[in-house]
Amino acid sequence: MNKVLYVFDFEKLDDFKLQFASRNFVSIALIFNLAPTIDDIDDLDGAFIENCIIDITALALENGYYKLFIERYLYALIERFESVEFSINSITKGAFLGKFPYIFDEINEEYLVIDGENIGGENVISIDKINISPIPLLLYRQSLLEKLLEKYQIVSIGSFFAGTDSINYKFNGEVIEDILTEQDVHYIDITQMVHTFALRKDLILAFEIVLRQIQNKKQDIQFLICEDMAEELKKYLPFTFKNNKEFFDSKGEEETGGCESELSLDSIVPEIIKNLTFQLKGHEDFKKDFSFNLKKFALLNKMKQRKIFSVFLTGESGIGKTEFAKILSEIMYPSQALIKINFGNYSNEGVLNSLIGSPLGYIGSEEGGELINKMKLSKSKVILIDEFEKATPSVFHFFYELLEDGKFTDRHGTEHNLNGYIIVFTSNMSKERYLKLVPDPLKSRFDMVYRFVELSSEEKIRFINESAKALVTKIYENTSIEVQIDNISCKLNLLIKYNNLRSIKRKVEDIVIEEYYKEIDKK
Incomplete structure (x- = not known):
């Protein structure tokens, strides 16, 4: 069996197809549908199959459970049809040959670069057994x-x-x-x-x-x-x-043609500011400055003068830095997950690889990085970069390009455009450490740098009462048990001695739920 495997460059896919215009390009998945078992291969339409170039790229990505079946299937297909040929994406060629090293005697890579003339013609054969044409x-x-x-x-x-x-x-x-x-x-x-x-x-x-x-x-x-x-x-x-x-x-x-375009940022800024002012507790000076800077960014972005809006927040843990990014994302993209990257989860040596993927040829390079994968999974244009103090010089240089140009190039050479994104950087570092650790070229690229301080006693009381009332309401909606706020107001007021809002919220939950079970015991 002397079968050729054509290796193509995805970037030149259209040129590759043009070289074989007389052939049917199909995926191996279509063949599996036509012939689910090895015995079914004998029933395939020979005229159709022998006019095919079957792409087996997906087999390189298969997790290995069906390796033996796939190998036997390909051998049977090759034995049955002499003229059938195969193709594979150059990126996955190595993975395929690692799993199936003996099937193909010749690996033809000339189609990685296309410079010949069109050698094909119109001769596409149809088949009645299943719809084999490209899917609309x-x-x-x-x-x-x-x-x-x-x-x-x-x-x-x-x-x-x-x-x-x-x-x-x-x-x-x-x-x-x-x-x-x-x-x-x-x-x-x-x-x-x-x-x-x-x-x-x-x-x-x-x-x-x-x-x-x-x-x-x-x-x-x-x-x-x-x-x-x-x-x-x-x-x-x-x-x-x-x-x-x-x-x-x-x-x-x-x-x-198309449909109506999405709302521009400047048209929804007033609604964003209104909701943010209500939902983010405290930090009144910050909210006022952020409102102005968001309006400015919306105008500059509309005029194509600014692509990314960046905010750097420092301060102690649990006083609202991360909460700000969550609230902003929920207001702007209510059905999408916040894109969150925590540098505290990365090793110092592999931060950039973890962020945007490893170079081609490295183990796991085909998986991409966390930032790229999360951007694919969420349509939110708010990115939270947490624990930025764990960043390395390579990461600093990465953000030079991103904040300046509004785009970055990953390790595979693919360009990612982040026009219109808001990036929130957070860190617990002090002012002195910020000045020492963060390079001046990066400091100059942040649109806002702000230090969050603990809430005042009045702001904390307001946060405590609102959190308690919200929980009491939810308990009543789900259980029909009414917890009396007046019975626990003294305990709630004592919580102002804490500064961490996350800790305060958990202690509010403890007090309210304890009172809930007291109400149950009365019944």
């Missing part, structure tokens, strides 16, 4: 998702899996059939699938098999994806979907 894909804007959900039955791709714990994703045809028929589903959002791939590349093959099964069972199904993730999807499944830019608008109609 509609884009939507995140700001319009709520309107789409009000009018149309849209489900997430995750609904088709029987189990979605951190180890396995299980699915079967019966589950797919039930959801498609009983719920009358016509639109499936696959955005979360791409988020999953960022952390679990071994699941790419399983998900693609499901996509083909869904399409085969219901031909009129429409797959949707948030426009921000469309290019990311192409990296994982380059041969599965049609390369189009059709949008799904707020009326549920397919349109070419």
Whole structure:
């Protein structure tokens, strides 16, 4: 068996396809759907298969559970069809050959650089057994998702899996059939699938098999994806979907062009300031200065004069630094998780690698860094960098570029644009240590540097009472037991001797819940 494996550069994928325009480019997942078992390979349409170049990139990412089956499957496919050929992304070639070193006698890497002429023609063969054509894909804007959900039955791709714990994703045809028929589903959002791939590349093959099964069972199904993730999807499944830019608008109609744009920052600044003023306890001078600087940033960003708004907060633990970032993210992006990076979790030698990934060739380089992965999983544009005093010189240089240019380049050479982001740096360092530790070029790039101090007695009393009332209300809503604030007011007032708001909140919980159980004992 002398089979060639073509290795292509993803950045030159279109050129690679052009060289073989007469061939059908398909993923191995499609072949698995056509022939689920090795015995089924004999029933495949020979004219179709021998005209295929089958991409096996996903097999390099498979977690190893099915290594023996996959190896036997590929050997059987090669024995059955003499003209079938295979391709793989250059990034995963090494991982594939590490698992399956004996299948291919020749590794052809000439397509890493394309400089020849188009040698193909139009000769695509169809097959009736299953829909083998690229799957149509509609884009939507995140700001319009709520309107789409009000009018149309849209489900997430995750609904088709029987189990979605951190180890396995299980699915079967019966589950797919039930959801498609009983719920009358016509639109499936696959955005979360791409988020999953960022952390679990071994699941790419399983998900693609499901996509083909869904399409085969219901031909009129429409797959949707948030426009921000469309290019990311192409990296994982380059041969599965049609390369189009059709949008799904707020009326549920397919349109070419687009939808209304998201609200600009300057239009929502007043609402942000109003909510922040109410939710962040104390720190009145800071809130006043932040309001002005946020307005300034919104205007400069609109005029393309400033890309990132950075705030550096110092002060003792538990007085509101981290809480500020959480509140800001919840106000601006209520359905998204705050992007939080804690340098205290990193070793001193690998901080930058942990942040943006290791260089190509290093173990784990394909996984990316924590910042990149969390940005893929959340649409929040608020980033919290905690325990910044643990940063190293390499990290300082990284933030020079990011705060100055509003973008950074990861270890794979991919550029990430953070235009419109707000980055909150927090640290417990003193003023003296800040001046000594943080380089002057980085200090000059912070839009705000502020030291949080402990709340006044009046502010702490207000925080204590509001926390207690909120907890009492929640207890009543869930248990119908009414805790009397007057009975515990003296105990609550004694908490002003503490400065750490997290500690105060826990002690408020202790006092309220103790009184709750006293009320139960009375009944």
